[in-house]
Amino acid sequence: MTANSEPDLSIISLDGAAATGKSSTARAVAEALDYLHVDTGSHYRIICYHLNQKAIEPIESNKLLAALDEFKVNTTLKKNSVLFEINETQVDSDDLRSYTVNTQVSQFASLKPVRDFLLCYQRSLINFAQNNHFKGMIVEGRDIGSVVFPNATLKVFLEADASTRIARREKEGHTDVINERDTIDATRKLSPLTCPNDALNIDTSQLSLDEVVSLILKEISYKDESK
DSSP, rough: OOOOOSSSSEEEEEEESSSSSSSOOOOHHHHTOOEEEHHHHHHHHHHHHHHHHTTOOOOHHHHHHHHHHOOOOEEEEEEEEEEEEEBOOOHHHHHTHHHHHHHHHHHHHHHHHHHHHHHHHHHHHHHHHHTTSSEEEEESSSSIIIOOTTOOEEEEEEEOOOOHHHHHHHTOOOOOHHHHHHHHHHHHHSSOOOOTTTTEEEEOOTTTHHHHHHHHHHHHHHHHHHO
């Protein structure tokens, strides 16, 4: 699928900064609509984890390119969520949320070779969704509505104040450099974190998960009725 082509199935893009509630919201919407759930943030974390295992730093471009060239990608399903694997290795969720990954993932995500590698993979998931008989998919990340699927059926952008997001991470038992990651994600030259002009913007700071999900389901229902 090219950037300017129309999706062959219903696609909801769900963008936002760290700890705005993307994953819990995306999983709930996917379950309600029987859509495929794709967490692109985990893709970058998995790439970061494997590069860390090879002791490769973001500035080591030649080693980075060689490593990406060696990576063998595999896709499996866990219920209705995509599991992205490199070299048939499943990475523990705690390892993906480690302090090392939290501090480096935005640095690796700002690099063109990494973004190109995952952009191609993420767009290929349309075929994966169709082959597994899903009528649509909800894709969460930071540039889904602006870059990966600019013609998504519905674009949603979640936001929340920094103190709320830091508190959410602490409640989850994770240490995350929220402000630093925000700066890197929003100011990088390639695919910066931005709210698409045609997105449904939701501030989740004072909303429950059910309230956020309800707003999205109402909007997708309205779009379906308007067809």
